[in-house]
Amino acid sequence: MAALTITECGSAAGTLRRLHSISAADTTLEAETAAAGVQDSIITDSAMRSGVSRPAADVKAPLVNAFTTLGCNVQNAKFVWKGRFCRGSTSSINFTEVAAVDRFTNAALRTSKGALCRLVRGPNPSVNAQRFGSCNAAPAVAAGLPVRVCGATGGNGNLGGVGTTPMGLVLPRVPLQPNEQVPSGVSLIEAARGGSVGNIKLGKTVVVAVVDSGVDATHPDLNYVGGKGFVIPSTAVPGDSADPASDLYGHGTHVAGIVGAENDNSGLVGVAPGVGIYSLKILDAQGVGSLSDAMDAVTWAAGAEGQAAGIRVINLSLAAAVDPAAADYADTLALVCDSFKRASNAGIIVAAAAGNYGEDIRGYLPAACPTVIAVTSMDPAAGSASSFSNFLAEPASAAEKGSVMAAPGNAINSTISYAREDSGYRELSGTSMASPHVAGVAAACIASGACAEPTGYANSAVLQAAARERLGQQPAYGYSNDARSTGTGKFYGNLVWAKW
């Protein structure tokens, strides 16, 4: 297979270093290629519009019976509600159809006679209300639909007593401590607003894994909860080690502060202040690492130990270059992305830097993986996409666009290791700085209960819906190159919104 190079996606000068390469001689990678080839379960645009899918076990008997009567075997099914946004809303949906699909492949189920397993509205109003609800009430047959009803404001919609309202759940907010500095990105995406920040410690347990150069565990502005080393230390730098709590390079500590610097009346605040940070160290003291180590770290996070540690979000502020025109591109993608798909299937939301080359995201991993949120960078001061940021080249499918979001990435102030900066704080630029903004929002979404979908990727649709919701409320939110702009050939996605 082609050599893969891995780079950090941020530096003070905005330039990138080309780092370690993985050669064709990597036998582990070659062996895994043979085992790859599992179909990715990509959420389609229509599924995102519905914003909701539920395993058969989560829906009530009348609906299951209706499908069984049609001759559909729903044992391994999930149900997908489809519909249109209600008038004037970007979050409330008027459902018109519910379809049964294979819960693993998303393939449409059919009866033995070949008919699609789906239900549409019929002449009986009470049956329609039960199955499809309306803009003012959720379907009674399904619990916990992540949609709001028309007319709800402030994110506290009422689903008519048939379950919780995940899209409407938010974390309790607490006053911003007077001596905290609010970085421009944290302010722009409204994680800090009106003098308050969300209190993630009162939500569901969430730990964010930072796959990077380690995290300085002595930094007082970070809630460091643990780590694991996957890196071979540099022999060129005295004192380098695989210790995940040590960060001689500084990059990982900067990323961690953007995710969750504490609201502790000192320094600055991150997007999800005080969230637990778990350091998965794959870059050495020179910022050198390998993609295979990154894959190992993600696989570990999705396994029993990572889940026991509470890891629900993974940030990778790094990218490995691949050639989309290469003959083995599909194989490479399948091999690498399988690790990330397993993380998504474990319920983990994965955010990765889009890369800083001003090129198509498809040429960079893991950003190009279907279940990973590729985070582009925008410049808060300019109100436009950062000149260095990668983008999704048009034409692109709805599924590809559903994996791309934007976040602030220019001149981002955050924590840095004391090994690199005596003050413990420094500004850096890059998609490396954009990605942890999305990771922080993802953590808040999960902690609030709003991101309650079974896979990490399905939860990323909740983040996308929130970004659209904010634009619906406030068209000035966002930036000049966001998903509303057309005809440029470059898709950067919408600006993430810290709704929760």
Ligand SMILES: [Ca+2]
């Ligand atoms: Ca602080």
